[in-house]
Amino acid sequence: MASTAAPGFGAQIRRSPFFDATLRWGARGFSVYNHMYIPRDFGDPVANFHALVHDAILCDVAVERQVEISGPDAARFVQMLTPRNLSRLSVGQCKYVLITGPDGGILNDPVLLRLGEERFWLSLSDSDILLWAQGLAVHAGMDVHIHEPDVSPLQLQGPKSAAVLRALFGDRLKDLKYFGLREVDLDGIPLVVSRTGWSNELGYELYLCDGSKGDALWEKIMAAGQPLGLRPGHTSAIRRIEAGMLSYRADMDMTTNPFELGLDRLVDLDMEAPFIGKAALRRIRAEGVRRRQVGLEIDGPPLPGPNTTFWQVRSDGDPVGTLTSAVHSPRLEKNIALALVGTAHAALGTRLEVAMPDGVRGASVVPKPFYDPKTDSPTGHA
Incomplete structure (x- = not known):
């Protein structure tokens, strides 16, 4: 007989402000990310x-911890961290x-938010x-001044997410631009x-700035969104692999460089500002890479689920x-995957x-991405 024991949780792993709400709303399984539990199974x-691609889902992604960098030299310090040119990053942009x-x-590979002239957040993937x-x-x-603020994001993603946001805020956010941000108050x-969001669908992230109000925020969003089709959910491996979106520690890590991943657009080696890794990236660009990330379609019957080890x-x-990363896409009816292979084996059709x-x-x-919502059609092989 199958066990019905509840999942066990240790005190040493942090719980998000939405943890109890996700349990009430049907979370069945969790993993650990940035030293915190994240719901992985609804x-x-x-x-x-x-639900994500047709309606909307609400995801607890408080594991995307924020590093706040503030002070007179904050902009110069943040530029030192990244090869992306930030000279045109305005307040209110990500x-x-x-x-x-x-x-x-x-x-x-965080999302960087600029909340003020001297105040930035790095919304992190899984690393310290x-x-x-x-230390730097x-x-x-x-x-x-560098610290972790009391900030915990939720992701509201899917084609109906704008309608849910309107139900919550009226027209206050209707003109919010892609990769824009705004500080707002919702009933206190x-x-x-x-x-922004990790789905390649229309979506938003709501960064809660008072952890004591996590339960109230979750319930307010679900109450406003359920009549519009909103459901509790988790980040979708299927959708993010369809989109060719990368997962840190899976598709890249500290042994992977931007050029191997085709992320040249995020590297400006000609800007005057110094950043960590500039000399090394110049050398890598000059010498060329030995491997590249590619998209794969895998033969055979549907994979039973995402891979849990590297193949x-x-x-x-x-x-x-x-x-x-590998998964079966029910929309494409194909097994799709991301892989790092030697450059001699990276040509399309290999x-x-x-x-x-x-x-x-x-x-x-x-080709990647496997599915492009801008054309509403798959981009892989027929």
């Missing part, structure tokens, strides 16, 4: 995917950035950038709302790379093999 992941180490490897930034500040000779609950990619039986736990399957290198 039932059928395919149903979660369809940018997707990379944080690089001395050897050009990627330490994190707070400690990295605080010790010897940087800059006037900055302080928030920063940005038009070896082979050519004629010889290892040539690593599959980092046939490869993937060593999976249940055996070896054939695969083809195809």
